[in-house]
Amino acid sequence: MNLLIGALSVGLLLSLLTLGVFLTYRVLDRLDLTTDGSFGLGAAVAATLLAKGVHPVPATLAAAVAGWLAGAATGVVHTAFGVDTLLGGILVSTALYSVQLYIMGGGDVSLAATNTLPELAEQAWTALGGPPTVTLFGTPVSAANIAPLGMFIVLILGSMVIMERFLRTDLGMAVRATGDNPQMARALGINVGLMVTLGLVLANGLIALCGALFAQYQGFANVQVGLGIVVVGLACLIVGESLTGRRGPSRQIAGVLVGTVVFRLLMAAALRAGLDANALKLVTAVFVLLALVVPAAIERVVRRPARSRGAA
Amino acid sequence: MSHPQPVLELSGLHHTYFPGTPSEQVALQGVDLSVEAGSFVVVVGVNGSGKSTLLNAIAGSVSLDRGVVRFSGRDVTDWPEHRRAAFIGRVFQNPFSGTAPHLTIAENLAIASGRGRRRGIFHWGLGAARRAALAERLDAMDLGLADRLDTPTGVLSGGERQALTLLMATIVRPALLLLDEHTAALDPRSAERVVRLTDQTVQRDSLTTLMVTHSMHQAVRLGDRLLVMHRGRIVEDFAGARKRRLRVEDLLGHFDRLRNTDLVDESAAEMLRRSYV
Numbered sequence: 001m002n003l004l005i006g007a008l009s010v011g012l013l014l015s016l017l018t019l020g021v022f023l024t025y026r027v028l029d030r031l032d033l034t035t036d037g038s039f040g041l042g043a044a045v046a047a048t049l050l051a052k053g054v055h056p057v058p059a060t061l062a063a064a065v066a067g068w069l070a071g072a073a074t075g076v077v078h079t080a081f082g083v084d085t086l087l088g089g090i091l092v093s094t095a096l097y098s099v100q101l102y103i104m105g106g107g108d109v110s111l112a113a114t115n116t117l118p119e120l121a122e123q124a125w126t127a128l129g130g131p132p133t134v135t136l137f138g139t140p141v142s143a144a145n146i147a148p149l150g151m152f153i154v155l156i157l158g159s160m161v162i163m164e165r166f167l168r169t170d171l172g173m174a175v176r177a178t179g180d181n182p183q184m185a186r187a188l189g190i191n192v193g194l195m196v197t198l199g200l201v202l203a204n205g206l207i208a209l210c211g212a213l214f215a216q217y218q219g220f221a222n223v224q225v226g227l228g229i230v231v232v233g234l235a236c237l238i239v240g241e242s243l244t245g246r247r248g249p250s251r252q253i254a255g256v257l258v259g260t261v262v263f264r265l266l267m268a269a270a271l272r273a274g275l276d277a278n279a280l281k282l283v284t285a286v287f288v289l290l291a292l293v294v295p296a297a298i299e300r301v302v303r304r305p306a307r308s309r310g311a312a
Numbered sequence: 313m314s315h316p317q318p319v320l321e322l323s324g325l326h327h328t329y330f331p332g333t334p335s336e337q338v339a340l341q342g343v344d345l346s347v348e349a350g351s352f353v354v355v356v357g358v359n360g361s362g363k364s365t366l367l368n369a370i371a372g373s374v375s376l377d378r379g380v381v382r383f384s385g386r387d388v389t390d391w392p393e394h395r396r397a398a399f400i401g402r403v404f405q406n407p408f409s410g411t412a413p414h415l416t417i418a419e420n421l422a423i424a425s426g427r428g429r430r431r432g433i434f435h436w437g438l439g440a441a442r443r444a445a446l447a448e449r450l451d452a453m454d455l456g457l458a459d460r461l462d463t464p465t466g467v468l469s470g471g472e473r474q475a476l477t478l479l480m481a482t483i484v485r486p487a488l489l490l491l492d493e494h495t496a497a498l499d500p501r502s503a504e505r506v507v508r509l510t511d512q513t514v515q516r517d518s519l520t521t522l523m524v525t526h527s528m529h530q531a532v533r534l535g536d537r538l539l540v541m542h543r544g545r546i547v548e549d550f551a552g553a554r555k556r557r558l559r560v561e562d563l564l565g566h567f568d569r570l571r572n573t574d575l576v577d578e579s580a581a582e583m584l585r586r587s588y589v
Contacts, residue, residue, distance in 0.1 A: 169433045
């Protein structure tokens with residue numbers, strides 16, 4: 001049970017990563033490789049501040065702000081210098097590797113001796129009179145496990161609701177139009193470069209926040225933590241879309257949440273069943289490749305009549 | 313008597329595609345034009361005569377080598393496209409260009425309603441009142457789209473999309489409406505329908521309009537002024553009674569004369585005959 005709660009907690013917190021990837025890959029229709037860098041950056045900023053004795057809440061918020069800056073950097077490289085977002089993201093992400101090393105003053109930071117958000121949640125649980133163990137489906141679960149899960153649920157659901165609402169405001173619709181049809185967006189007075197930058201800023205803020213939570217949950221940050229994380233986000237996104245479909249922001253965002261949790265549970269099950277942990281990234285990458293290629297191949301074979309055109 | 317300010321003034325527009333390369337192509341070589349408020353100007357010309365480039369230069373999606381673009385006296389030559397959009401409504405030739413396919417009809421219209429305004433996070437995208445207002449506008453077009461507000465535009469037919477794009481271009485009254493062969497990609501029935509809607513909309517709102525067309529029948533039937541473009545220049549300008557008297561045969565004869573004066577080469581004349589007769 002504790003293992004399941006662990007997988008569930010990681011799945012929930014990683015859904016912020018998937019939400020960021022959704023915002024760039026689906027809403028803006030651009031693959032943003034800043035993701036790897038901003039995830040690691042978020043982990044580095046939060047861990048370093050925590051190790052210096054900063055309270056977990058401002059340390060976590062500072063990580064999100066660092067992610068905004070990373071997204072803004074890619075946006076500026078794209079809009080001011082005309083470099084496409086894919087290359088811009090690679091450049092920023094590469095540069096961030098050094099930035100992380102400078103921030104952490106080395107390759108990794110341990111959080112074993114510091115107060116973190118999950119511990120804060122546990123303290124709040126106890127302070128509010130929560131019992132030291134809870135029985136779920138007949139198994140005892142410790143407060144150290146259940147309290148962080150509760151915190152993640154509140155935090156993640158809040159972020160999802162805010163994002164869903166945002167995408168339906170005038171500004172949010174302008175961002176969506178920019179990704180869906182930039183020519184139309186320009187003709188209707190939308191500053192496409194600005195909207196792309198805004199999307200990148202919001203997405204990388206979420207991703208850095210996710211990195212910060214991940215580091216605190218794991219109890220350490222290292223410079224490798226973000227490597228290839230964009231592929232994990234894509235895998236979760238694809239799982240979610242296969243479950244909820246892609247019609248409208250509400251369904252898509254529900255898919256982000258469900259997809260990430262399901263993907264994490266599948267991975268946890270695979271590892272328990274004996275999958276070599278070293279093969280995790282290989283398996284994830286192959287999964288994303290298949291998920292992208294197989295439906296198109298099936299379509300070709302079955303020769304369904306052409307559906308409505310569209311890339312996003 | 314003081315003359316009213318023209319809505320659009322172009323002077324000395326020049327544009328060359330791929331300058332200095334083997335595929336260099338001169339698209340505009342000195343276009344001067346003044347369009348008065350409320351006039352409906354039709355532009356014709358063979359492929360490559362520069363008519364689409366002219367529309368793009370006005371909208372700001374093509375940047376000029378030389379020349380000045382003014383809206384109501386204001387120099388907007390250096391304005392980017394999205395800023396000029398405060399004055400301009402546009403319908404493109406490609407029915408896929410004007411709408412966002414994964415967004416619903418209501419969302420597309422709501423985005424169009426924001427043209428020329430600041431887009432914030434405090435304005436709710438689609439409240440009940442706004443939806444009702446949008447449904448009413450759609451209903452007036454009589455396309456059966458009013459009860460399909462939540463349908464993604466990606467599933468609409470070409471004709472429905474162009475009609476919707478026309479509504480989107482005019483839902484906030486544009487100082488200038490630009491129509492770039494907006495019926496060329498449609499089947500004859502849909503094209504006729506969109507032409508009728510266009511005429512109705514332009515008359516009802518007395519919109520200042522610039523329409524590029526390939527159809528001689530549309531050119532003769534619509535508008536109160538007709539420009540013939542050739543090799544990046546306006547070579548003929550029919551207005552007032554001259555425009556009203558113009559018949560399809562006159563226009564074809566005119567293209568023949570253009571050819572005879574060696575402004576048009578043989579292949580262009582052949583193309584004209586094939587596409588217009």
